[in-house]
Amino acid sequence: MNKDVKVIRVKNLYKKFGDFTANDNLSFEVSKGEIFGFLGANGAGKTTAIKILCGLSYPSSGEISVAGFDVYKERELLKRNIGYMSQKFSLYEDLTVYENIRFYGGIYGMTKQEIDTKTNGLLDQLDLQHSRNKRISSLPLGWKQKLAFSVAIFHNPEIVFLDEPTGGVDPVTRRQFWDLIYEASRAGITIFVTTHYMDEAEYCDRVSIMVDGRVEALDTPTKLKEQFNALDMDQVFLSLARKAKNVE
Amino acid sequence: MNRFFGFLKKEFYHIFRDKRSMLILFGMPIVQIMLFGYVINTDLKDVKMAVLDHSKDEYTAEIINKITSSGYFQLTENLQHLDQADAVFRKGEVKLILVFEPDFGKNLIKNSNGNVQILTDASDPNTANLEVNYLQGILQNYNVEINEGRPVPSSVQVKSRMYFNSNLESVFMFIPGIMATILMLVSAMMTSISIAREKELGTMEILLVSPLNPLQIILGKVTPYLALSFINALVIIGMGYFVFGVPILGSFVLLMAESILFIFLALSIGIFISTVAKSQQVAMMLSMFVLMLPTIILSGFIFPIRNMPVPLQVISHIIPPKYFIIILKNIMLKGVGFEYVWKETLVLFGMTIGFIVLSLKKFKVRLQ
Known part of the structure; x- marks a missing residue:
């Protein structure tokens, strides 16, 4: 992690839908290579904030830059420099492993040579060389997930947004998945991750917890536990979430 | 791109x-x-028909010949008596019965008035209607043919042509x-x-x-x-x-x-x-x-x-x-x-x- 370089800067972010304030004065910064946990109950405003950071929707007001690009004016450049993976698997089941990689590399403007070279390295690293021409539908869930993550960072983004990436997966596979996350972080990619699993929150460098559209807590897991006098992140989360009004 | x-x-x-x-x-x-x-296919083709010919003369033979050679109808049975009609329709094969009156030929020539009756199976009304129309058309043509060269006491001759889809x-x-x-x-x-x-x-x-x-x-x-x-x-x-x-x-x-x-x-x-x-x-x-x-x-x-x-x-x-x-x-x-x-x-x-x-x-x- 490089604390001098900030890849996400959010200052006074507001997002309103009519009378409802989904994001209420958010301000935070994320450093290069940091693993940033973005927590909150359903309806707390996480998804709204992620959409804004990914350039999918405009904030009502606030100064926000992602990977050095302004979310109002430089969306195209912003999108080129981020990766995204959601809870639903984002690979095409009826395409082969190679075709999926080729497609995603292609839409990020990579050339065929770049893609082919990188694909070989990636498949060696994941030990998936033998499945290169197999359809995604024939792979086990854990492999699909690792591959989906690798595809999300295939174009070397500054930041990768992971929206509940480990939903519905067994603990062993989750652990392996986090190994990939650490590796990406060491390679200088910033990880912005939302999760429902509090044990995963412990793996993050810093954690922010949203309640009713506001960031109620933001610090390292250790400090948060001290602050709330809690044994684990679960207790921290619960003591904050109890205050929530907007619960789905 | x-x-x-x-x-x-x-x-x-x-x-x-x-x-x-x-x-x-x-x-x-x-x-x-x-x-x-x-x-x-709503066009008629080889509709099975029966004939009850009380007259059996050259005119009825000629008409039957015209009908069967049109391609629309196919003669499958010759009936002897009108009572058979019900049974024939019930069997379901025959859809149409053409009945010639006794002495059809004579009446046609002498009195200029030969009568035929068309019986149809109207359990499928649209088709029945269509069959009657086709059959009438054929009889109409025959009418015109036998009157050729003879002065006909004022009658309207209809000649239709179907534009854009003549068949x-x-x-x-x-x-x-x-x-x-x-x-x-x-x-x-x-x-x-x-x-x-x-x-x-x-x-x-x-x-x-x-x-x-x-x-x-x-x-x-x-x-x-x-x-x-x-x-x-x-x-x-x-x-x-x-x-x-x-x-x-x-x-x-x-x-x-x-x-x-x-x-x-x-x-x-x-x-x-x-x-x-x-x-x-x-x-x-x-x-x-x-x-x-x-x-x-x-x-x-x-x-x-x-x-x-x-x-x-x-x-x-x-x-x-x-x-x-x-x-x-x-x-x-x-x-x-x-x-x-x-x-x-x-x-x-x-x-x-x-x-x-x-x-x-x-x-x-x-x-x-």
Whole structure:
């Protein structure tokens, strides 16, 4: 992690839908290579904030830059420099492993040579060389997930947004998945991750917890536990979430 | 541009690897044409008939000969008595009985008045009506023939000619209808389903987060279906022309241009449906009920619009295929040029713009 370089800067972010304030004065910064946990109950405003950071929707007001690009004016450049993976698997089941990689590399403007070279390295690293021409539908869930993550960072983004990436997966596979996350972080990619699993929150460098559209807590897991006098992140989360009004 | 081709390639993989899509794309048109062309045939051919001839003279023999050689009717039984009629109809094979009165020939020559009776099985009323009309036509011709050279005391001679479809081939009517149905199905339904699938699987999010802009995504989804629909249009017209002899009297280029316009309209409807539908199922149901049924029932494809109750006639005005079918019939069967179809073309064009604007609005609302 490089604390001098900030890849996400959010200052006074507001997002309103009519009378409802989904994001209420958010301000935070994320450093290069940091693993940033973005927590909150359903309806707390996480998804709204992620959409804004990914350039999918405009904030009502606030100064926000992602990977050095302004979310109002430089969306195209912003999108080129981020990766995204959601809870639903984002690979095409009826395409082969190679075709999926080729497609995603292609839409990020990579050339065929770049893609082919990188694909070989990636498949060696994941030990998936033998499945290169197999359809995604024939792979086990854990492999699909690792591959989906690798595809999300295939174009070397500054930041990768992971929206509940480990939903519905067994603990062993989750652990392996986090190994990939650490590796990406060491390679200088910033990880912005939302999760429902509090044990995963412990793996993050810093954690922010949203309640009713506001960031109620933001610090390292250790400090948060001290602050709330809690044994684990679960207790921290619960003591904050109890205050929530907007619960789905 | 490279990105766009990558996208197209992916779309074609989806289509060619999905058996269901392939079946709808290439099986449907051929099956439909075969069905409508051969099975659902409203023309008469070899209707089985019986004769009860109380007279048995040269005139009745000549009339029977004329009827059986027309190709419409086939003589299967000679009855001896009228009481047999009921039993014959009950068996179901024979649909029509022709009864000659005793001394038919004599009456015809001496009194200029020979009587025949036609009995039909009207459990299928439309066909029964049709059979009676055909038979009367043949008898009418015979009348004219035997009176040749003789002064006939003032009678109206009707000579009809069927314009634009002189043999009354029903396949002439079906080809334009099938074309409208298939293009609607392929373009609108398949597009909406394929966009809904990306939403359902979560890949749409990834595409939206990627540097591809929404317009590129939509174009990428739509282009393969534009190409495939166009191929389908060619196949349908080709089969109509070569297999069933449906003529193309007007300009082929105009015909194709109008088809492309209709495909664009169907695609924009498909996109609109996909902005409303969140899942493939919903997209399919919407396409089925909002597009397919009206296309088949209210467009004038099978049922004439002017025979419908007024409220349905009003609804038929907003059914896009109605205009396309009018255009197709005009160009193919009447051989007219653009000056006769510009109104319908304008309606289709307007509808296309309308659906694109609606979809864009919906899309913007979602992005806000």
